[in-house]
Amino acid sequence: MGRILSFIVLYLICNTSIIANDSASWIFSSESGIIFPKAEILNEYTARIPFKLVDRLIVVEAELHSKKGSFIIDTGSEILMLNEIHFPQKDHFFTKRKQTSGVIAVMDDTFEQNVKEFILQNFNLKNQISDIVDLSHIEKAKKMHLLGIIGYSILKDYEVFIDMHLNQITLTKVDTLGVKLDQNVYAEKITDSVNFDLRTHTIVVEGYIGDQPVKFGLDTAAEFNQINKRLRKKALKYFYPKKRLVLLGASNNKIEVMAGKLYRVKLSETVYFGPMNTILTNLNKMNEAFGTDLDGVLGYEFFQQKRTIINYQKEKLYFVDYPIRRN
Known part of the structure; x- marks a missing residue:
């Protein structure tokens, strides 16, 4: 679960109030891929994805199962989370897993199934797990069509350049030692x-x-x-x-x-x-x-x-x- 997110979204701009959901979280499994239509694919290892700021959240546009909408980039979230409103539990198959505890509330009766293949544009990611969670409170407060949240399990296999100057995220594939497979990624000097x-x-x-x-x-x-x-x-x-x-x-x-x-x-x-x-x-x-x-x-x-x-x-x-x- 995106435990740090469930805590942080309580503290939005000034008097905005977000109510953390107490119901169970769910796990979604699919062999279809997520597509970033606005991404610039530099090569087989590297892509640049533009983002917009919704208040102070980093948001990218993506498409999943022919549904187009927004995903929040959240390094504090453990895995990919999909919004239950747009991916109803009844449409998918679930299996029971252990209890998940969060910052605000304990999530009981959670379910999981491995995603056999998760396709991030032209990047194939094997054996991913994805939660289905009610994110309607965030969607309503931020007034956006929120499909889900992209977290650590997706980001960890890449070097992730978060550039607030150009409003873009650069993802470049790394090996198990963290060495970039594309050595000519950045025009900028570290x-x-x-x-x-x-x-x-x-x-x-x-x-x-x-x-x-x-x-x-x-x-x-x-x-x-x-x-x-x-x-x-x-x-x-x-x-x-x-x-x-x-x-x-x-x-x-x-x-x-x-x-x-x-x-x-x-x-x-x-x-x-x-x-x-x-x-x-x-x-x-x-x-x-x-x-x-x-x-x-x-x-x-x-x-x-x-x-x-x-x-x-x-x-x-x-x-x-x-x-x-x-x-």
């Missing part, structure tokens, strides 16, 4: 890099707020950064609150958070950030679900400042500078 730890499907980077060491999860579907209210004061002093927000969570539970700006974040001596929109909240449930001990989550605000390349096999982030604007 200027810096940092290592990360992959915890199941979660990208965990070590960094600092001021001089305080912290651990961040990296999630493309996090519309605002988050930091744990239980951080030490020497880190929290760099969070400048602006206003309180009351958001609606699962089972109509109200969650009060403080929104503001976070300063002095860096991942190394050369990789640092300007002020970022951030929410101060309790991350205990998320850490429990992931089996991690994150101090915060970096999302849209991170990618807006850094043109970022993710290599899951090497567990490394690479950065490309924004072009210098000349007047």
Whole structure:
């Protein structure tokens, strides 16, 4: 399940309220492929896919089973998820699997079946698993035709270049060691890099707020950064609150958070950030679900400042500078 997404979508712009679904999730199996009609296929290993920003979510247009619509790119989601509204459970075959726990609620009676072949344009992916989940709350809040969410299980076999400057994602196939099969992918020069730890499907980077060491999860579907209210004061002093927000969570539970700006974040001596929109909240449930001990989550605000390349096999982030604007 896209556990980090189910948590992050609670914190959309200002007073937008998203209700996490408490019903069971389902697994979808198909031999048909997903097609990105707007993708630029460079060769058998590399494709560039344009995206649009829906509020602060990275969204690509795709077609699956002759249905055209939007997919959210979510590095915090474990596998491919399809929207139950557009892919009804009754149309497919399901088998029982173990209980799946999420950040907001525990999903019981989940079902699974392996996808024999998942075709991402001209890339064939074997033995994929796909959830069918009710994503109607996101679709309604974002006012888009949402077919599903593309997560780690699809992205992990590629080097993924998320470019907020050109509004495109470049996927290039890598081997088991993370070496690109296409060595002439980028016209841009890589200027810096940092290592990360992959915890199941979660990208965990070590960094600092001021001089305080912290651990961040990296999630493309996090519309605002988050930091744990239980951080030490020497880190929290760099969070400048602006206003309180009351958001609606699962089972109509109200969650009060403080929104503001976070300063002095860096991942190394050369990789640092300007002020970022951030929410101060309790991350205990998320850490429990992931089996991690994150101090915060970096999302849209991170990618807006850094043109970022993710290599899951090497567990490394690479950065490309924004072009210098000349007047």
